[in-house]
Ligand code: SAH
């Protein structure tokens with residue numbers, strides 16, 4: 332090949348898509364593609380999409396529309412749609428968007444290089460199978476990573492079927508990757524300079540293999556020399572097993588941060604959502620987690636305006652937020668998704684949803700500020716991920732996953748340093764390096 336072909340990937344949605352985009356880039360890398368940040372110079376554009384809310388899915392179509400002039404100027408340009416919109420809409424995408432050459436679902440992307448070859452002759456191809464073979468067995472080994480903090484998908488899919496959610500349909504049933512493979516992939520990442528790994532899964536704490544649960548996996552990973560920090564996301568409250576909670580107390584490499592979505596504080600709404608837990612169950616769980624690791628920072632996800640949500644139901648959600656005290660939270664207006672049970676039910680007026688979202692976000696913002704201010708004066712670990720905007724400044728994540736800016740002219744990406752927090756800004760902290 333004379334000159335490397337260029338690949339532009341745009342990633343939407345969750346961290347699992349970020350991981351998948353890296354693996355797809357590696358798979359195409361083996362076929363001679365190198366990544367570019369500039370869509371205009373690409374030979375292939377891949378959109379790795381998200382179907383979780385209507386807005387996310389519609390964004391994909393408007394972004395595809397914007398690629399039209401590129402395709403006109405360069406008819407050889409290949410355009411692919413991957414991820415959860417690809418899975419949910421498959422063939423439909425080809426019909427609606429004539430410029431798309433291939434559509435590949437999240438379980439089939441190891442076949443991407445072959446699919447691409449088939450498009451060379453002008454064919455348009457779709458693969459949204461949930462194949463028997465494990466895609467991870469058919470992907471090339473992990474390459475150099477983005478930096479000292481990496482993602483590792485350990486579990487995929489979801490069997491929970493929350494009434495509002497498309498993930499069980501787009502990602503399929505819960506599957507855990509084998510223990511030995513994960514250990515090998517983690518060791519490989521550490522050899523390439525990774526010092527922090529975030530274990531990923533749509534229901535990461537449902538991971539189990541050979542009698543081990545996620546707590547057991549974390550304990551084994553923690554024994555890898557050079558791997559200094561572990562995190563995991565996203566968890567379901569019903570899968571917080573005792574040994575995982577214990578690991579938060581016993582394993583210093585497991586960081587004091589946990590994202591634990593609850594969605595609502597109203598038992599009536601939780602039941603309608605098919606969450607299979609109550610608000611009380613969640614509050615008791617939080618107590619047990621905090622007993623194991625008192626300084627843990629908790630974050631969550633909330634949906635406002637779920638069909639049938641009354642003012643009293645919404646107040647119950649605010650009460651739960653007040654009772655827990657979150658470090659931050661993602662909150663969303665309910666979005667009806669085709670094919671889900673909740674989509675059959677009448678929706679609340681948009682103004683009601685808007686007003687509730689604003690009230691909830693105001694409360695969460697207040698709690699986020701309080702949690703950050705409480706860090707001032709404390710000593711934390713910070714793993715430098717990049718240079719800051721000011722000369723001599725480094726930026727990294729604290730143990731509690733706060734972004735921290737540190738004046739440190741000698742600092743380098745990958746350094747894990749002790750820092751005293753000196754100030755809190757709206758979305759980050761500032762600190763001074765200790766020791767060195
Ligand atoms: N598996 C994870 C996350 C799934 S998606 C979990 O169970 O927590 C991330 C978040 O998107 C969810 O936690 C939920 O708050 C939100 N979400 C999912 N479906 C939605 C919908 N139909 N409308 C609005 N928000 C939604």
Ligand code: SF4
Pocket residue numbers: 489490491492493496497498499533534567
């Ligand atoms: Fe969706 Fe519920 Fe599964 Fe989370 S647990 S991915 S919200 S169905």
Ligand code: F3S
Pocket residue numbers: 343344345346347348380381382383414415497498501502533
């Ligand atoms: Fe979106 Fe699929 Fe992730 S729907 S949130 S990209 S699992």
